[in-house]
Amino acid sequence: MSGNGVPGMLPPPTSRAEVEFRKWAKALAKRELTADQQRLLTLLLTRFSEMADLGTAHGRRAKWIVERWDTTASEDLDLLLSGAAGAAAATFPIKSLKTLTVGPFRGFSAEEILPLDRPVTFVYGPNGSGKSSLCEALEFRMLGFIEEAKAKRIELAEYVRHVPTGAYQAPSLSAIMLDDSEAEVHSNPDAFQFCFIEKNRIDSFARLTATTPAAQAHRIASLFGLEDFGQLVDGFTEVSPRGPHP
Numbered sequence: 001m002s003g004n005g006v007p008g009m010l011p012p013p014t015s016r017a018e019v020e021f022r023k024w025a026k027a028l029a030k031r032e033l034t035a036d037q038q039r040l041l042t043l044l045l046t047r048f049s050e051m052a053d054l055g056t057a058h059g060r061r062a063k064w065i066v067e068r069w070d071t072t073a074s075e076d077l078d079l080l081l082s083g084a085a086g087a088a089a090a091t092f093p094i095k096s097l098k099t100l101t102v103g104p105f106r107g108f109s110a111e112e113i114l115p116l117d118r119p120v121t122f123v124y125g126p127n128g129s130g131k132s133s134l135c136e137a138l139e140f141r142m143l144g145f146i147e148e149a150k151a152k153r154i155e156l157a158e159y160v161r162h163v164p165t166g167a168y169q170a171p172s173l174s175a176i177m178l179d180d181s182e183a184e185v186h187s188n189p190d191a192f193q194f195c196f197i198e199k200n201r202i203d204s205f206a207r208l209t210a211t212t213p214a215a216q217a218h219r220i221a222s223l224f225g226l227e228d229f230g231q232l233v234d235g236f237t238e239v240s241p242r243g244p245h246p
Contacts, residue, residue, distance in 0.1 A: 008177075009080075010022070010045060010080060010081070010164060011083075012144045012145075012187065012189075013144070013145065013146065014049050014050070014145050014150065014156070014188055015049070015145060015150045015227035015228060016143075016147060016189070016193060016225045016226065016229065016234050017052060017229040017231075018048050018049065018052070018226055019189045019190065019193055019229075020226060020229035021044070021045075021048060021229060021232070022045065022081060023190075025041055025044075025045055025077065025081060026081050026114060028041065028077075029041070029078055029146070031078040031079060034232055034233050035074060036202065038074040038075075038077060039069075039072055039073070039074045040065070042072060042073070042074050042075045042077070043065065043069075043072045043075060044066060045077075045081070046075075046080075050064075051064055051065075052232060053153070054189070055239070056235050056236065056237050059237050060237070061236060061237045062237045079224075090216075091178065092191070093177060093178060093191065094175045094176070094177060095123065095175070095176045095177060095178050095180070096116075096117060096175065096176045096177075097116040097117065097173065097174075097175050097176075097185075098115075098117050098174040098175055098176055098182060099113055099114065099115055099116060099117070099173070099174050100113075100114045100116055100134070100138060100141070100171060100173050101113050101114075101171060101172045101173075102114065102133070102134065102137040102139060102171040103162070103169060104161075104162040104165060104167035104168055104169055105137055105160055105161075105162060105168060105169060105170075106130075106133035106136060106137070106159075106160060106162065106163075107128065107129070107130040107132070107133035107134075107162070108130055108133055108137075109164070109165060109167075110160065111169065114134065117176075121230060135196075136148065136160075136214075137171040138171075138173065138196075139245055140160065140170075140171060141170075141171045141172065141185060141187065142172040142173065142185060142187060142189075142192040142195060142196075143187060143188075143192055143196075144187030144189060145187045145189075146159060147158070147225070147228075150228075172184060173185040193225060195205065196225065217230070218230065
């Protein structure tokens with residue numbers, strides 16, 4: 001039984017790290033895997049967020065795996081991964097965005113309809129006017145999650161609410177597709193994950209040449225939003241010079 005209680009189905013991913021992990025798992029599933037390898041992938045795929053949120057200190061992730069090992073049964077990985085987030089289309093499906101309807105959501109107290117059908121859209125305003133909320137509404141609509149909420153360990157359902165009123169309405173996004181038809185945009189992190197480059201990623205990338213080779217790899221991962229997945233793989237659990245913590 002998978003993480004959402006439906007055989008052969010995974011719930012939508014909640015972070016870019018989970019998106020990348022599923023891609024990596026799909027590549028692994030094409031190989032000849034041992035029963036234990038299939039079992040481990042089943043556990044990590046179906047309970048990824050629970051594991052990732054533990055952090056690396058004191059071998060928490062390794063202990064978490066050991067504690068759940070005996071109660072985890074292998075699942076058909078091809079079937080399990082077929083129910084993951086929609087795969088990216090061979091051709092990017094959108095010609096241009098049209099309108100974003102947002103509010104109440106984060107800094108928006110009431111519904112606003114924002115045109116996005118120009119080649120370039122500039123958004124300006126004082127602090128607290130909703131610039132970040134607008135970008136997060138796009139991220140939420142296109143990816144299905146907001147990285148900042150994950151980084152701050154805030155439940156998405158709470159993060160997206162308009163704080164003063166507690167009200168919330170899911171944003172909607174319309175776009176012009178490749179065949180010139182207008183359609184609603186649905187979350188697809190595989191297709192849209194590289195549509196968002198945050199300012200702090202650009203700042204990190206600008207310092208690329210002043211760092212060590214290991215840090216350079218981190219900078220490149222940061223630019224494309226893959227830093228969480230890189231950290232998960234490189235520092236899966238804390239290791240000391242004497243080996244893993246007991």
